[in-house]
Amino acid sequence: MTAVDPDMSMRTDVAPSTLGVTLKDHGVEVEYLDGRTTLYRGVPEAVSGPLRTGPGKETHVLVTDPTETEGVMMYVNDRKTHEDILEATGVGRVLLDAEEEEELFPGVTVRELSGYRTEVEADPEVARGRVFVFVEDDWSEASYEIVAEADATGGSEGGDGSDEPAGGDADR
Numbered sequence: 001m002t003a004v005d006p007d008m009s010m011r012t013d014v015a016p017s018t019l020g021v022t023l024k025d026h027g028v029e030v031e032y033l034d035g036r037t038t039l040y041r042g043v044p045e046a047v048s049g050p051l052r053t054g055p056g057k058e059t060h061v062l063v064t065d066p067t068e069t070e071g072v073m074m075y076v077n078d079r080k081t082h083e084d085i086l087e088a089t090g091v092g093r094v095l096l097d098a099e100e101e102e103e104l105f106p107g108v109t110v111r112e113l114s115g116y117r118t119e120v121e122a123d124p125e126v127a128r129g130r131v132f133v134f135v136e137d138d139w140s141e142a143s144y145e146i147v148a149e150a151d152a153t154g155g156s157e158g159g160d161g162s163d164e165p166a167g168g169d170a171d172r
Helices: 083-089
Strands: 017-025 027-031 037-041 045-047 051-053 058-064 072-077 092-094 101-105 108-113 117-122 132-138 141-146 169-170
Touching: 017 058, 037 141, 045 169, 058 101, 058 108, 058 117, 072 108, 083 092, 117 132
Parallel strands: 045 141, 051 169, 072 092
Antiparallel strands: 017 027, 017 072, 027 037, 051 117, 058 072, 058 132, 101 108, 108 117, 132 141
């Protein structure tokens, strides 16, 4: 019989802090409160409509301020990272049950779909900044920017009620 780490089952939501953001020609760099930085590589693919992730993917949502030099980041359903680490870095976390949704920020809503999929829906005009979604696992990472439909390159047509991912499909 293996011992259960009581900390692992007691994860909670964590409020985010304002972080430094630098938009580069080769990705999006985020500076955490503890001074460390991370680079989400690649130019984010522009998509409109809801973005649905593949099953079990880590989902990070970053919303910038209008100057695009600061922003707030939330991890969606991250059960690995301890609250102390999130608080020290300034990254927030929201935990959702199946079929539950929450508004992360004005104009940005996340949903936990069946099959361990996450859906992020955003209205950048209401959010008053740029909305980035970073999707990763041990084998791949992808970057997206949710934009108005007229600005999308991914040809998203939004959800149609089916179980198939919208044009903003992060299953690739």
